[in-house]
Amino acid sequence: MRSISDIVQQLQRRFFDTIVSGNLVYNTCWEDPRIDRALLNLDSESDILMLTSAGDNALDYLLDDVNHIQCVDINPTQNALLKLKKAIFKNGNHTLLWNFFGEGQKSGAELIYHQQLRPLLPKQAQQFWDRNIQSFSSGSKNEGFYFSGTSGKVAHAIFNQLQRKELIPAVENLLSANSLEEQAYYFHEIEPQLWNPFSEWLISRHATMTMLGVPASQRKMIKQQYEDGLLEFIRQSLRQVFTKLPIRDNYFWRVYLTGHYTPDCCPNYLLEKNFRTLRNRIHRIETQTSSLLQALQRSTKTYxxxxxxxxxxxxxxxxxxxxxxxWRQLLDHAQSGARILFRSSMPKPNFLPEFVFENVSFHPNTTEPLHEKDRVGTYESTHLATVL
Ligand SMILES: C[S@@+](CC[C@H](N)C(=O)[O-])C[C@H]1O[C@@H](n2cnc3c(N)ncnc32)[C@H](O)[C@@H]1O
Structure with missing residues (x-):
């Protein structure tokens, strides 16, 4: 007979699978492409297979003039998001891109979508955006795209808490601080007020973590590393990001703390100087809705x-x-010397099957110092495997 805890775990898994297969979970990529770039050595011969998430990092890699990027995601809404970005590159201009994905708001967004962008989208993406394009509309009720989607809604709940506690000016000061000393000063002003029964309750909920796209298995990994669990992990991550690394170009945290980017703190794909280059290369990104395993099983290419x-x-x-x-499929589809990049909530990749270590080499001397500089700061480790 199954125990109560087994049943709870199964229900939690089902709830997670339901949320992350039909809702937009990631409205921005939560991995730092500056670190990726230092590890991947991309060039005009690169053929990349990657997970889509919000598509930002695929657009970032395109700046390195790569040959082709195959984006795969099991969640069709994540691919619909990248397709909308692609449509703006094809049939918009930098101002429109900035309004939609820099500010996350544009008056008349629905009209622009129907006239200019929808005709470029495949049916499934049209169906998603027909129902959701209003998340870009500006207006009193609408908080913009970055406070929409499941992660965005959690960010919005935190923003509302900061507002209620009149902490927004301190957050603005923190984000525009000119030195680590200044950052630490403002962070220590904010930090004690972040932790209260409400925030602790919010973090401990399975529903909150599901909305942020953190499954129970990943939380289990975190709990193995931190005596006080998730709360301690989040406390340490925030301290690292806000007091040890320059915050001025940390667009990951800026967007969730304010609901938008600024021209000098945003992903590379949003910079005006990159618009034309990306427009010319945008056809090199393809999307596919599938599990990674199935995508590999169907692929006849090597990467x-x-x-x-x-x-x-x-x-x-x-x-x-x-x-x-x-992993068998990854190795079968890998070109000689192929690079495989991933992050984890475990310090070491010892969850991988044994045969992986016989077929690739890892480079901790390179990845560990870079990982310390990661602007996202919520992973325990970054790994680069090169195929032998
Ligand atoms: C693993 S999640 C994590 C978020 C990520 N760290 C980021 O940068 O935003 C990234 C994406 O992977 C997708 N995903 C998760 N497991 C997958 C699988 N087995 N095959 C294909 N996509 C998957 C999710 O739907 C999500 O959009």
């Missing part, structure tokens, strides 16, 4: 680079057989 984000944490405890199958 020079694989960017797996942190999705193996989703499989490590619950689907070890699928993870092993996926």
């Amino acid at each position: 020079s680079h694989f960017v797996l984000l942190d999705h193996q944490d989703w499989m490590a405890f619950t689907q070890p057989e699928q993870l092993a199958k996926q």
Whole structure:
């Protein structure tokens, strides 16, 4: 007979799968492409297979003039987001791109979508945006795109808390601080007020973590590292990001703390100087809705680079057989010397099947110092595997 805890775990897994398969979870990529760039050595011969997430990092890699990027995501709404970005590159201009994805708001967004962007989208993406394009509309009720989607809604709840506590000016000071000393000063002003029964309750909820796209298996990994669990992990991550690294160009945290980017603190794909280059190369990005394993099983191509984000944490405890199958496929589709990049909530990739270590080499001397500089700061480790 199954125990109550098994049943709860199964229900939690089902709830997570339901949320992350039909809702936009990531409205921005939560991995730092500056670190990726230092590890991937991309060039005009690079053929990349990567997970889509919000598509920002695929657009970033395109700046390195790569040959082709195959984006795969099991969640069709994540691909619909990248397709909308692609449509703006094809049939918009930099101002429109900035309004939609820099400010996250544009008056008349629905009209622009129907006239200019919708005709370029495939049916499934049209169906998603027909229902959701109003998240870009500006207006009193609308908080903009970055406070929409499941992660965005959690960010909005936190923003409302900061507003209620009159902490927004201190946050603005923190984000525009000119030195680490200044950052530490403002952060220490804010930090004690962040932790209260409401925020602790919010973080401890399975529903909150699901909305942020953090499955139970990943939380289990975090709890193994931190005596006080998730709360301690979040406390330490915030301290690292806000007091040890320059915050001025940390667009990851800026967007969730304010709801928008600024021209000097945003992903590279939003910079005006990159618009024309990306427009000319945008056809080199393709999207596919599928699990990574199925995409590999169907593919007849080989790749020079694989960017797996942190999705193996989703499989490590619950689907070890699928993870092993996926690695066999990765190795079968890897060009000689291919680079495989991923992040994890575990300090070491010892959740991988044994045979992986016989076929790739890892480079901790290179990845560990870079990981310390990661602007996202919520992963325990970054790994680069090169195929032998
Ligand atoms: C692993 S999540 C994590 C978020 C990520 N760290 C980021 O940069 O935003 C990234 C994406 O992977 C997708 N995903 C998770 N497991 C997958 C799988 N087995 N195959 C394909 N996509 C997957 C999710 O739908 C999500 O859009």
